[in-house]
Amino acid sequence: MLEIDYNTDTSPYELIQKIGCGKYSEVFCALNRNNACMCVCKILKPVRLRKIKREISILRNLCGGPNVVRLFDVLRDDSNDMGVGVAGNTSNANYTGNITSANATNSNNNTNNNNNTNSLPTTATTHFNGNSHDATMASRQQQSFHKVSTINSNSTAYSIGTGTPILVTEFVPNAVTLRALMLANEISNFDMRYYLYEVLRTLDFAHKRGIFHRDIKPHNIMINHDKKILRVIDWGLAEYYVHGEPLNCGVATRHYKAPELLVGYRHYDFSLDIWCTGCVLAGMLFKSDPFFEGNSNEEQLL
Structure with missing residues (x-):
């Protein structure tokens, strides 16, 4: 079993903005002060240690693979002094297209922090520039993993619990989810072929190493x-x-589950990822995502 060598020095990392959350984690864009580069901090919710070790092991084994998000560091905040400014008002009307540093560490110093915000490197700017087309696309990607907005005067502090594992991964500048591009009708036939090919390259690399993703979807x-x-x-x-x-x-x-999962067949294989990818392709081709839409596993099969 993999032993996790945690880095307990969280001081170089400044959490900037919450950009996503799920069943098992919350995700923030962050600044590494040591190199002035943006990164992503995935803060894991209480889960089994085996699951944490598995994800770290897989990311390490896939390091350098085509299109695999890179794992930079594994942190554990034992001091409980790592914080983030979370925008209280993320209205797209106020969206400027830049990520701004909040420097927030607790809820008592928000006033000072709001007077000392610093613009991050230009590589942190998003895909949008504030015109009407960009505003429309921004509003459509509210559920997008990498939606960010300016920290404003209503910022509040977010604190991480002591001992929380944090995965520090690659930040993709100017990136949005494939779903956001699909909803904005930004994908040409060439784009469909190219992006599908790149996803299949990633899966081929992983499958040859005995790993399958098991959650391929536009998000x-x-x-x-x-x-x-x-x-x-x-x-x-x-x-x-x-x-x-x-x-x-x-x-x-x-909406992307293979039939094996829907009927509870536990001896599935790598073809699971191919089915999910096919669902993504169908959504792009027919401009309908999700392509198969059911409210239950039973409906999903029909």
Whole structure:
């Protein structure tokens, strides 16, 4: 079993803005003060230690693979002094397209922090520039993993619990989710082919190493559309495949689940990821995401 060598020095990392949350984690964009580079901090909610070790092990084993989001560090905040300014008002009408530092560490110093905000490096600017087209796209991607907004005077502090594991991963500049691009009708036929090919390259690399993602969906595919940079993110449900060993069916997102999962068949294999990818492709082709939409596993099969 992998032993986690935690880095307990969280001082170089300044959490900037909450950009996503899920069943097992909350996600923030952050600044590494040591190199002035943006990164992403995935703060894990209380889960089994085995699950944490599995995700770290998988990200390390896939390091350097095509389009795999890179793991930079594994932190544990034993001092409980790592904080973030969370915008109290993230209205798109006030959206400026820049991430601004909040420097917040607790709820008592918000006033001082609001007077000392600092603009981050230009690589942190988002895909939007404030015009009407960009505002429309921004409003459509409210559920996007990488939606960010300016910290304003209504900022409040967010504190991390003592001993919380934190995964520090790569930040993709100017990136939005594939779903955001789909909703904004920003994907051409060439884009569909290119992005599908890149996702399949990632899965081929992972599968050859005995790993499957088990949650491929447009929300877990980050894209810098201008530079055609793609990253497959959120490997929290990924697993090592062992032939003949029964697996958990409580994985993937319902609208992208393969039939094996829907009927509770536990001896599935890598084809699970291919089904999910096919659902993503169908959504792009027919401009309908999710393509298969059911309110339960039973409806999903019909």
